[in-house]
Amino acid sequence: MSMILYHGEPNGPSLAVLAALAETGVAVECRPIDLLAGERHTLPGIDHPLARDMGLEGEGPVLVAAGEAMTESVFLAQFLDETAGGAGLQPTDPYAHWDMMMWCRQITERLAPAASLLGNLANAQGPLAAVDNTKFAAITGAIVNDDLRARWQALHDDQVDAAQVADSETKVDQAVERCEAKLADGRDWLMGEFSIADLETYGWLAGMASLRPAAFAAAPRTVAWLARVKARPSVAAALARATTAEPLRAWAPGPEINRWG
Amino acid sequence: MSDITLYHWEPNANSGKPMLALMEKGVEFSSHYIDMLQFDQHKPEYLAINPQGTIPAMTHGSRVLTESTAIMEYVNEEFAGPELMPADAQDRWRVRWWMKFMDQWLAPSFSMFGWKFFVGPNAVAAHGKDKLEEAIARIPLPERQIAWRKAVYGLFSEAEMAESGRRIGVGIRMLEQELGQHQWLASDTYSLADVNGFNLAYAMPLSQPHLANDEVTPNIMRWLRAIYARPATRACWKLGRTHMASRVAILEQDYIAPKDESEGISSGIRSELDSGALSR
Ligand SMILES: N[C@@H](CCC(=O)N[C@@H](CS)C(=O)NCC(=O)O)C(=O)O
8 A cells, every 4th residue: 555645845844754754765655735725634535534634733744544644743753764664763772762752742842833833924924814715715614623723714814922922932942952952962963863853853943043043043053963954865855855945934834832831 | 679660649641641551561660649739749859850840750760751651652662561552553653643632632621621620629628729829839830830820719711611621522522433443542452542541531421421421422431441441450540549530430330321511520520529528
């Protein structure tokens, strides 16, 4: 049974999964879709659309395997690694594995919603506001998940919560600080060995360098690490799939901001 | 003596996940009960283990582990005993997908009801509001301070409660649908997703009697009873000290009929609060 990966421009979770795919060499057909045109919500022939609709990641990539729509970039990367019989993207030692999963959870729970909010306001809000009402209604009408539809609507209507923006900036800064601390002992990769943590963190953080340069000013190790990740053949291959000049500016509504703070 | 210590509250929600995982694996551990309603989790002894002041946490030799779901994965990988992850990669993906969905979307909604109707009122009854304010001021995580203030002063907004109520309804329907596809939540193998899900869902027939019962959600009821029948589950829930954990006994009933929403969490727990039956 052949697998299909529907992905957006190489940024955020789409970038992480495209790079994981290249690392693992699993046979998957890649189909680029325009996330900001709502194409993720009209994928053909999926009879069990649960994950596509209710995944927390928002407009992340969708991997269709045996008719099942699979989402959540960290778990897709793990799936690809395990399908390849262990391609070296996850530590085999249980404690190191725990560390990687903890790291990825911090990134997806704290950095991802923050980066997504800032990235969308800076890059997607304008284009989305320009979409005519009939077309926008058609896009949101196809979104099954009430929460995700509300995030599309808020972005379209330019509802900006200043407190959330400030909080998101802090969270991006904190993520950079966390990377800098992790890399302080001179290691090349976040977990020591290269892993999904590098891909997931890079996916969300790379686009912040232009949006929030101050966060990186005192973080030379993180800047060097970003360059190392970018130079990985898998990441270069993922970035080469871009159909726009600046894929790191391609955003679509992402994860929601944690409700408990 | 075991070199594993689990710091936990009731077999319920986040604490119950690693408790039940350890018991399913047959791993011996020292149980260190943290009384959340006495704010044990913010005392210096515990902050030395987990500076965030949240439970659960586990120590294994010199290692300190936090985050309930990640602890469960560690327990499964580190120790011998029955495998709690399926062998197939896609089944494993499904385990992880459901655990994230429950941890970060569904459980916070349940938890809002739990905190409004159980944690907050109980803490007020036990300590009084003045003492509580001092206790809250000592909480390290700002977001936990917010949650405690809302619970203690009854500040959860109607919009928040309605939103959580909506999510609970959606989540229960999704669980029912998924459990119609396989024997266990994520596949035909008992897994961490079931351990996780049981901790979230075991009392649903009491707290959401209109949404979870043998008429509306037969698959959920089959699933809950099957997990309750496991020796590890019985042993785990015996470690409970409050009324909250003893609610699990509802699963001994062979048939649970639908009841009105008004007989659910708010009224049920409140009336028991009044009669002082909540804590021993
Ligand atoms: N994501 C963490 C959450 C831990 C957490 O917040 N636990 C709650 C109890 S379920 C807690 O420690 N509350 C104590 C407090 O807020 O004072 C996990 O899954 O372990």
